[in-house]
Amino acid sequence: MRVDLFDFELPPERIALRPASPRDSARMLVVRPDGLGDRVVTDLPGQLRAGDMLVFNDTRVIPAQLEGRRGEARIGATLHKREGPREWRAFIRNAKRVREGDRIDFGEGVSAIAGDRASDGSMALVFEGEEPVELLLERAGRMPLPPYIAGKREADERDASDYQTMFAKEKGAVAAPTAALHFTPALMESLGAAGILHETLTLHVGAGTFLPVKAEDTDSHVMHSEWGRIEAATAERLNAARAEGGRIIPVGTxxxxxxxxxxxxxxxxxxxxGDTAIFITPGYRFRVTDGLITNFHLPRSTLFMLVSALMGRERMQAAYAHAIGTGYRFYSYGDASLLLPRG
Known part of the structure; x- marks a missing residue:
């Protein structure tokens, strides 16, 4: 499909720079086949049914942005996928100044040797020393805010907690599963009281999620792979919930x-x-998804293509026009939507 079919005008001021406080006070647009409903996230228990199953991603964002030097050249690195105990693939800023075998000093006793360059432009970085890489990143790294936020302000101490979900446990993501940022212990208690179930899985979100679609046709776009895991017991509980009539509603793309x-x-x-590089566009037949809770995404993005596949492109164009016209906040720190393709 033509990528320009997923374009729309998004005023820059609609991109949220901070999350709502409290988190579950964010607005929530409910999209059903019969229309739209303006709600807030705390209304969620009343929008779902007893027996429905919410599925959260328990990945934890690591401080994956590094600033360093190779000689006199300033080098930036955003890690995006682990390749081994000490090796990560990274997108490099000022990459023309880095060659395979070069040593990059990130300060705080943290350094890495540049490796091969892949077809997607990323480069391998092998961290020196014996300390676990996670400890090195805690010392020298910063939270990797999306470029649409980072271009407007610096990451700060608030982001260290704002950019983690309440479910964050398994370290390895370089971007948060942001739909779950809206959830609080109080909201989870209300959902449980309404008979709504939940499970967790792990998908380490990579920096590829931030990359724009540069191709003119979706067939020409290559998704970055990301590592994920669903435990056998989790899969069985999800299957059982669906067999009993519950809907499977993932929280986040x-x-x-x-x-x-x-x-x-x-x-x-x-x-x-293992790895998944699934790319979902209109025409895809969903196998297990009965709904979705997600934030509002950017024009021409793979995520807007995904929600268009679930709900229909024209319906989502209309929903986003409503959201923009009525002041919903977009992207990682923005408001939520509840998408129910069968009502």
Missing amino acids: TSLRLLESAADETGRLHPFE
Whole structure:
């Protein structure tokens, strides 16, 4: 499909620079086949049914942005996918000044040797020393805010907590599964009291999620792969909930993509551990997803293509026009939407 079919005008001021406080006070646009509803996130228990299953991503964002030097050249690195105990693939700023075998000093006793360059422009970095890389990043790294936020302000101490979900446990993401940022212990208690279930899986979100689609046709766009895991017991509980009539509603596109990667053509989920590069566009037949909670995405993005696949492109264009016209906040720190393709 033509990428320009997923374009729309988004005023820059609609991109949120800070999350709502408290988190569950954010607005929530409910999109159903019969129309739109303006709500807030705390209304969620009343919008779902007892037996529905929410699926959260428990990945934890690491401080994956580094600033360093190779000689006199200033070098920036955003890690995006782990390749080994000490090796990460990274997108490099000022990459023309870095060659394979060069040593980059990131300060605080943290350094890495540049490796091969991949076709997507990323470069391998092998961190020196014996300390776990996670400890090195805690010392020298910064939270990797999306470029649409980082271009307007510096990351600060607030982001260290603002950019983690309440479910964050498994270290390895360089971007947050931001739909889950809206959830609080109080909201989870209300959902539980309403009979709404939840499970967690792990997908380490990579920096590729920030990259714009530069191709003119979706067939020419290559998705970056990301590592994920669904435990066998989790898959069985999800299958049981669906067999009993509950809807599977991932919280965030990351959860949705991993669920769809782990489901067979009958809609049954299987244990999963490995990489997925699934790219969902209109025409895709969803195997296990019955709805989605997600934030508002950018024009021409793979994420807007995904929600268009779930709900229909014209319906989502109309929903986003309503959201822009009525002041909803977009992107990682923005408001939420609840998408229910069958009402």
